[in-house]
Amino acid sequence: MITLYDIPSKLPGKAFSNNIFKARLAIAFKGLPFKTEWVEMCDIGPKMKALGADPTQTNPDGSPKYTLPVIYDDATGKCVSESMKIAEYLEATYPDKPSLFPFGTYAPIHLFNEYFPDVVQPGFIVFVSAFTDKLNPPTLEYIRRTREPLMGKKLEEMIPSPEEKVTLLAATKENFSKLDAIYASNGAGKMYFFGNIPSYADLILAANLIWIMLSVGMESNEWNAISNEWDGGRWGTLLKTLEKYNVNQ
Template sequence: MITLYDMGPSSFPESMGGSPHVRKVIFTLNYKSLPFKITTLHFDSIEPTAKSLNAPPTTTKPDGSPKYTVPFIHDTRTGKSISDSFLIAEYLDKTYPDTPAVVPKGTGTLQLVFTDVVQRKMMCLMPVLMPKYEEWCSEELIESRRKVYGEVLKPPKISEEEERAVWESGRKTFGELAAAYVHSGNSVFVMGGDRPVFADFVVASMVVAIKVMFGEESEEWRDVVGWNEGRIGRLVEKVLGYPKVEV
């Protein structure tokens, strides 16, 4: 049994995850049809839980000490714990070779570069996403964040004009991703064809938060589905079509 660790509790549906990085793993597991369960942790429970499972740190704190973050998984079949969404994807490819690979041989570096580009582009939407994100987090989750990181400044309010400018920036920024799909033809997947790779789950994990937080019928989401000549909306629809295997 695979257990995936996420932040929580929150108002985010379990099938979506409370973190875009966790979402990448959820989408990967769904695509591979691997059964799993999700366990949510407060911010102050992440490090001790990871250490108890021998899940490695993912980065370092400003003082140089190890920093533990979600997602990480524990697989009772192998007894192994893996941290970082990309490393988890590679582990699942290797450990469950009968499932479709999401990091085909020779594509790892390219996918990591693409992932970095997408995550940087997504930053332009933070002024409209962060206030919404705060609304979806439970008070106990926010309080646990205070214990670990201290008081976090609330995102400043922006005017309607500034909001429109942010969304327009997002549209233009994601339009620039079209160059990455130059060889994929009409496929919604970055490598073409009918099979996604990890990089596709990265894109979907970022933008699906807009659908969840603003609502499927919202003006914001109706606009986003048309980004990149409609590819973004079709990609999300395709990725969300891979069902979770019930435990």
């Protein structure tokens, strides 16, 4: 069975990270049994080091930096770090399961993965700062300890004002509208990046939509606008078809 390492929050489903949702959805999309092992942010480094996982980045002092998602697959004895590497591992290891990379090509989805962060970028601080009061104390303290000195201010001071939020969401909406034109080029009724075939590109999008939904709140006016009004409801409709892969195991 696959173990997915994820950061817990106070939210009912615990998971909240957009990047870790990518791996979570990819495993479920492949229909593979898995369980989650929850790791507070302060414990990721020591835990992943002990597990023998690859670091994903380098700290300013040159030491290896460990981030999630990481998976451990006891069927192969392998640890894989970083969401795209995990998706590629699952595709290569379980080729008989539904394909995350249809047509056997990887570049279009790598391009999507490179492009997509810029779409969300204007709203990133809105979404990420909304999680402050939803994190468990050890993770919140870790973020304060590592981020506040870098930013020169307290987390609470990074939360945009209501007016700033409106501006940042409007800029995000404009970027989504460009992505809508890209999806729309496939033709009416074709919901996915590859037309009628869902792929890891759509899961990258869905992971971020779930993260945005948890951030602004499922019952909020913002989520209603994003999922039902932006781009003729494209994003809410697309997410509905993929939400079955949003599972905690």
